[in-house]
Amino acid sequence: MTVSDKTTSDIFRNAIEALKDPLPQRVWSVIVSLFGDIAQGERDQISGVALTEVGRLMGIRSEAIRVALHRLRKDGWIESLRDGRSSMHKLTAAGRRASINATPKIYAREPVTTPGWYVICTDRDLHGDTGKTLSNAGISLSRNSFLVAENKLPDTANMLVFRASPEHVPDWARSQICPDELQQAAVTLETSLQKASSYITAPPGFDALQTTALRTLIVHRWRRIALRIPDAPVCFFPKTWRGEACQQLSSGLLDQLPAPNLPDLETAASGYRHRDLSV
Amino acid sequence: MTVSDKTTSDIFRNAIEALKDPLPQRVWSVIVSLFGDIAQGERDQISGVALTEVGRLMGIRSEAIRVALHRLRKDGWIESLRDGRSSMHKLTAAGRRASINATPKIYAREPVTTPGWYVICTDRDLHGDTGKTLSNAGISLSRNSFLVAENKLPDTANMLVFRASPEHVPDWARSQICPDELQQAAVTLETSLQKASSYITAPPGFDALQTTALRTLIVHRWRRIALRIPDAPVCFFPKTWRGEACQQLSSGLLDQLPAPNLPDLETAASGYRHRDLSV
Known part of the structure; x- marks a missing residue:
């Protein structure tokens, strides 16, 4: 292990720690974020090995990945194919549609401004x-x-x-549009993203598995806020609303961590193939 | 009786016939229209004799006037004072307020146009x-x-x-704003007013009692529509809506029948004083 490797692995560990959800994660939902982020294409598929390794880097046990994939198959999100001793997983047509529909809100660079x-x-x-x-x-x-x-x-x-055109928005309307819980979630996420940004400064040299783990956490946590932000005129949001700050921070981090090619992900994962073939 | 008297009395009878409500009248409400029209002032009062005579010309029996005045006193619309062998009646403060509030809608010359x-x-x-x-x-x-x-x-x-600003108003919204029954009432009133207008052409030479009887019927029937017309943008009304036609016709008729002075009304009524003193 070189000094550079040591540094990269420290940065990675710190960034993962910063991005981990303080609330319990629904693993199936994390997997949906992962596929939506790097395997939304019609022919895109990811091996069970790669999913297990990315999960491990995020602190998710392989057993939990297995259970989540089972649920996603049952709910029609994911289909799985045996490939020799391993399995390949991909979004179903319905899963792809849902993923594509959510994409604009999750990956928007600017707050949506609507003229009318x-x-x-x-x-x-x-x-x-x-x-x-x-x-x-x-x-x-x-x-x-x-x-x-x-x-x-x-x-x-x-x-x-x-x-x-809105002329007066009272506090009760702002609370209905943007409930306390959503506001608080944005404040918490902003802190996490700021912390992660402070670690990931120069190009960090992560491998495809590490990059995927970090991107997945960022996308997943932002997605859970972004999809709940109502389509409403700016004046409907409270002054303390941190949604736009979260949007900018997560866009910035994703720019620093370009999505890996799926072959690169599999190559990185194959080093670990002996560990777990059963997903 | 001169030829002119004969003509005037024919015109009057025809006009009254044209203006009589096809539906049963609530006499107390007719009396409110009468006071609102010619005795809205703080010192204005009308004798029981004059009310009875005007009522008689409208085809309302003196007993019905008596009952209606009793109700109006009980409901706080009218107060009555004994004056020797007769009584004098006037609007209470609350009655005046209600009457003044309704005046703009009843006597408006133009359809109300609201910019915003x-x-x-x-x-x-x-x-x-x-x-x-x-x-x-x-x-x-x-x-x-x-x-x-x-x-x-x-x-x-x-x-x-x-x-x-309204961009599209569907039929169900028009029906809610302007129910069938209100539309039909306007159509019926327009016919009555047109008929009355066809009789009252040249200055008709009516006495104060006749003028009051005709004005009261016009104001009363129009009031019952005018006060139910909602404050809504023009585009909310159906194309067949005749409210504005009614407004113009009733304004035109009232112009032909200037409101009499109360002393003139009492003078005209005094000729009949021997008939009924008990109201």
Whole structure:
């Protein structure tokens, strides 16, 4: 082990420590983040060995990876193929779609700025999925009125539509949009990302497994906040909201840690192949 | 009786016939229209004799006037004073206030055009009279969201406020704003007013009692529509809405029938004093 190796391994250990979720992790969800980050392509697949090694670097036991893959197969996220003594895993078509849908929000570089907003009211008797569609597209203001961004407008033929610009947003509306728990999660993540950034300064020379482990933790933790940020005008967020800081820090870290090629990941993992073939 | 008297009396009878409400009248409400129209001043009062005579010309029996005045006293609209063998009646302070509040809508010459509209949302838990205040100020879009005109905005410190311009108004919203029954009432009133206008062409030479009877019927019937027209952008009304036609016709008729002075009314009524002193 060279001095450089020692340094790289210290930096890695510190960065992993900084990025580990203070809350218990759902391993299946971490794996979804990993596939979404480096294996979203239709032909992309990752071996059980590589998944196990990346998991080990993140502090996840191989048994937990095995259980999570089982659940992901059952829920239609992942399909697995035997390949000799090992297995290859890939996103299903449905898994890919869900992953692709989430990508813009997770990897956006800038806060989304929307030029126009609409208040939409439906008839008092909401039929079918209209209410769900509308609250997913924007913010629910009441059981039958919604704030929706211009670029998310559904078919409004049967709806009452106002072009709307917010003039006054009271505290209760800010709390509804951005609950305390989400605000607190952003504050905590900002601290983690700042700490990790302070370790990963110069190009760190991580191997493909290390890079994947770090990227996965970053993407996973940011994803759990990013996907819960409602599509709302900027003035709806509290002044103390740290979502944008988290977005910038995670983008910066991912730039420092370019996604590895899958062959490089397998090569790095193959050194460990003797340890565990059973996933 | 001269030829002119005969003509005047024919015109009057035809006009009254045209203006009579096809639906049963609430006499107390007719009396409120009468006071609001010619005796809204703080010192204005009308004798029981004059009320009885005007009522008689409208086809209301003196007994019904007596019962209605009793109810109006009980409900705090009217106060009555004995004056020798007759009684004098006037609006109470509360009655005057209600009457003054309704005046702009009843006597407006032009459709109200409002430059700006706002969508206002309250917190999900509406306290006290906020909801009632807001639906009176504008249109209720849901249990906690309202469309309110610029000049009717309440204290919005604790409300979510959007400046809003309507872009699409579906049929169900038009029906909610302007229910079939209100639309039909406007169509019926337009016919009545047109018929009355066709009789009252040249200055008709009615006495103060006749003028009051005709004005009261016009104001009363229009009032029952005017006060139910919601404060809403023009595009919320159906194309077949006849409210504005009614407004123009009733304004035109009232211009032809200038409100009499109260002394003239009493003078005209005194000729009939021997008939009924008991109101």
